[in-house]
Amino acid sequence: MIDIEEYGIHEGISEIILTTISPGGVPNAAPMGLHRKDGRLFARIYNSKTLDNILSKPIAAANIVDDPVLFVQSALSDIESERFELVDSFPLLKDTLGWIIFDCTCKKGENISVVELSPVKGKITARKLQPINRGFNAVIEAAIHATRYVVLKEQKYFDCIEYYNSIVKKCGGEREKNAMRLLYEFIGIQK
Ligand SMILES: Cc1cc2nc3c(=O)[nH]c(=O)nc-3n(C[C@H](O)[C@H](O)[C@H](O)COP(=O)(O)O)c2cc1C
Secondary structure (H helix, E strand, O other), X not given: OOOHHHHOOOOEEEEEEEEEEOOOOOEEEEEEEEEEEOOEEEEEEEOOHHHHHHHHOOEEEEEEOOOHHHHHHHHHOOOOHHHEEEEOOEEEEOOOOEEEEEEEEEEOOOOEEEEEEEEEEEEEOOOOOXXXXXXXXXXXXXXXXXXXXXXXXXXXXXHHHHXXXXXXXXXXXXXXXXXXXHHHHHOOOOO
């Protein structure tokens, strides 16, 4: 029995990186919001590789990650296979601080599907004191806007990215600044 509180998954939405596996056995990673509400755990997933994978094999793992570069890479590109490790034949990220594998039940929608998550197995691999860094949080916000910008190319998303970048410049360290450099590269903007 998994105590979800132990993993720092409280009420509200926790941003994790969800790993899944394709029918051909190719691992995939993408940031997703893990919702906890009234005793339920679920994700709201737009049409994507993650959703296709869950529909064909209804298992997913929440990887609890504190690396801003990994959030940007997995949001906007495919993660190299060397960054995964297999646990019970299921792909997890090597850099995870902790993970939970879930059985998934999917309520398919036209654009967005609700995936109910039942914890099966988990492990905490590292416990770290993590004072809040506005630069880190700003990378996460910028990455969300970037995933919309690459699809819709609307100026409002780019303006948000620029705003969050100003916070990264002020409050972030080298890893947050590297993550933003990568983000601009992925959206095709030279800085
Ligand atoms: C912090 C963060 C949270 C995200 N949360 C979600 C989410 O809850 N649902 C969703 O469909 N996409 C979410 N996204 C966007 C996906 O990660 C993005 O569309 C990704 O490219 C999907 O990859 P895939 O096609 O490999 O599954 C989020 C992105 C970020 C950066």
